[in-house]
Amino acid sequence: MNDTQDTARWHPVARAADLRPGANIVAGFAEGQELALWRAADGTPQAWENRCPHRSVRFTLGQVVGNRLSCAYHGWQYAAGSGQCTSIPAHPAMQAPRNVCAKTFAVAEAAGMLWVHLSPEAPPAPSALADAIPAGWHFCRTLTARASAGAVRAAMQRRGLSFDDATGAWTGRLGGTRAAALVLDAQPALAFVHLWSDAAPGSDAMKNLHAAARALRGDIEALPTPE
Amino acid sequence: MKDTMPFATDDPNMLDDWLVAGAATPEPRTTRLLGETVRLWSDADGTPQCRLGEQPLAVQSRYGHFWVCPSGRPARPLFDFPEYGEPGRRAIDCSGIGVAVSGLRVIENFLDMAHFPFVHADYLGKVPHTEVAQYQVNIESATGEIWATDCRFWQPRASAAHDLGSEVFYKYRVMQPFSAMLYKSSSRAGELDAIGIFLQPVDEERVIAHTLLACYDDVSTDAELIAFQQTIFGQDKPILENHAFKRMPLEGRAETPTRGDTSSVTYRRWLRERGMRFGTRAAA
Numbered sequence: 001m002n003d004t005q006d007t008a009r010w011h012p013v014a015r016a017a018d019l020r021p022g023a024n025i026v027a028g029f030a031e032g033q034e035l036a037l038w039r040a041a042d043g044t045p046q047a048w049e050n051r052c053p054h055r056s057v058r059f060t061l062g063q064v065v066g067n068r069l070s071c072a073y074h075g076w077q078y079a080a081g082s083g084q085c086t087s088i089p090a091h092p093a094m095q096a097p098r099n100v101c102a103k104t105f106a107v108a109e110a111a112g113m114l115w116v117h118l119s120p121e122a123p124p125a126p127s128a129l130a131d132a133i134p135a136g137w138h139f140c141r142t143l144t145a146r147a148s149a150g151a152v153r154a155a156m157q158r159r160g161l162s163f164d165d166a167t168g169a170w171t172g173r174l175g176g177t178r179a180a181a182l183v184l185d186a187q188p189a190l191a192f193v194h195l196w197s198d199a200a201p202g203s204d205a206m207k208n209l210h211a212a213a214r215a216l217r218g219d220i221e222a223l224p225t226p227e
Numbered sequence: 228m229k230d231t232m233p234f235a236t237d238d239p240n241m242l243d244d245w246l247v248a249g250a251a252t253p254e255p256r257t258t259r260l261l262g263e264t265v266r267l268w269s270d271a272d273g274t275p276q277c278r279l280g281e282q283p284l285a286v287q288s289r290y291g292h293f294w295v296c297p298s299g300r301p302a303r304p305l306f307d308f309p310e311y312g313e314p315g316r317r318a319i320d321c322s323g324i325g326v327a328v329s330g331l332r333v334i335e336n337f338l339d340m341a342h343f344p345f346v347h348a349d350y351l352g353k354v355p356h357t358e359v360a361q362y363q364v365n366i367e368s369a370t371g372e373i374w375a376t377d378c379r380f381w382q383p384r385a386s387a388a389h390d391l392g393s394e395v396f397y398k399y400r401v402m403q404p405f406s407a408m409l410y411k412s413s414s415r416a417g418e419l420d421a422i423g424i425f426l427q428p429v430d431e432e433r434v435i436a437h438t439l440l441a442c443y444d445d446v447s448t449d450a451e452l453i454a455f456q457q458t459i460f461g462q463d464k465p466i467l468e469n470h471a472f473k474r475m476p477l478e479g480r481a482e483t484p485t486r487g488d489t490s491s492v493t494y495r496r497w498l499r500e501r502g503m504r505f506g507t508r509a510a511a
Contacts, residue, residue, distance in 0.1 A: 050471065053482065054485070055335075055482055056470045056472050057470055057471070058470075058471055061469055072346070074341045074345060088485050090357060090485060090487040091359070091486055097483075097485075
């Protein structure tokens with residue numbers, strides 16, 4: 001796995017279609033960092049630390065209001081893009097101080113996924129991300145495994161899937177169905193696997209992939225946790 | 228005795244104070260306090276008893292509740308609650324509700340009016356009436372208690388008799404790090420209802436919140452008054468349990484207050500000055 005640093009550090013946090021413009025907020029994780037994922041009304045994806053700077057309540061309890069995120073606790077609003085606080089309802093006449101700002105992360109949309117980079121100096125997203133999932137493939141499911149991402153990758157290797165250095169995707173057959181898997185290091189002992197396939201939704205091949213995914217998780221979680 | 232104490236903290240702010248341990252009932256029961264299980268009951272003559280294993284702990288029964296001093300060396304007497312049992316007032320125990328967060332977060336929430344229109348929409352507030360007007364916060368020298376006065380907030384249903392919204396007046400009082408009271412306009416002219424919140428510290432990130440009313444109300448049943456308080460608390464609970472840090476930071480820049488957070492800022496400073504460690508988060 002040489003020369004994969006950029007790809008490896010762009011984390012596939014969620015399926016792009018799960019975030020609707022100006023609507024919902026999705027809880028995300030990457031390397032232990034909790035994220036609030038949402039889309040402004042204009043469609044631009046946002047990945048923020050899941051914590052209001054005022055009293056540390058999770059942003060995922062809040063709501064999207066146009067191109068702003070509103071905290072559930074005191075209604076403070078923050079602008080998409082910059083994360084800058086724009087409104088403190090307790091003091092309607094006061095301009096929100098410039099130092100009140102949500103922590104934002106770099107986010108890219110490619111291959112039907114949202115990718116997040118945790119570094120404040122995130123490089124531009126590599127163009128190879130667009131090839132992580134072949135065009136025209138269908139989303140199967142996101143599998144959660146109570147195991148490290150390393151343990152998940154080891155299990156992929158044992159199943160004979162091959163790792164693509166450029167995109168960070170594992171490809172091969174699971175349950176006889178062609179599949180592509182993106183592994184997310186969510187927390188030290190929590191990994192997500194986003195599974196895609198060329199099988200049609202509802203087809204027997206897709207059902208076989210679902211069954212193989214459940215079996216895969218069973219195998220991963222049955223392994224003893226390294227102390 | 229102090230050296231062998233098994234409790235989950237050595238913070239004298241908790242060990243040397245009176246901690247609520249639930250309603251004072253004669254039947255023996257067990258409950259959790261500072262990471263330990265204690266047994267409580269009242270003797271036939273009403274004397275309260277508390278044991279940690281075989282070891283007796285200092286306990287008193289006041290305001291319908293047991294109060295335990297873990298070290299047996301209370302730094303000060305239990306606070307006064309003169310409205311409890313005052314003629315004409317109804318004293319109603321609204322029971323205890325578990326909350327998975329530091330008790331300091333619960334008290335700070337109790338002192339806060341700015342969240343009314345968002346967390347208690349249509350009950351204690353309503354957008355666009357979101358403004359928190361300036362109020363006074365003082366520390367009373369005789370008792371060391373925090374008092375917030377001249378607090379007022381627009382409420383959609385100020386009383387059962389009024390459909391229209393109006394300004395309601397509040398006073399707040401913090402007696403201990405884990406106990407506070409509020410006083411607000413009542414149905415009786417010139418009198419204030421009193422609501423106490425007493426937090427039983429289960430551990431640094433868990434409390435049982437006991438709520439007690441001493442109010443004027445000739446209309447509502449006990450069940451209605453309890454249901455209202457539990458509805459309000461049920462709206463706060465998911466917010467309180469979703470602080471990204473369950474413990475409260477007293478220093479540093481992890482959290483940014485605004486102008487109307489005077490009560491909260493004073494409470495945090497008051498905790499800092501007394502060296503509070505239990506339920507706090509170290510500065511990053």
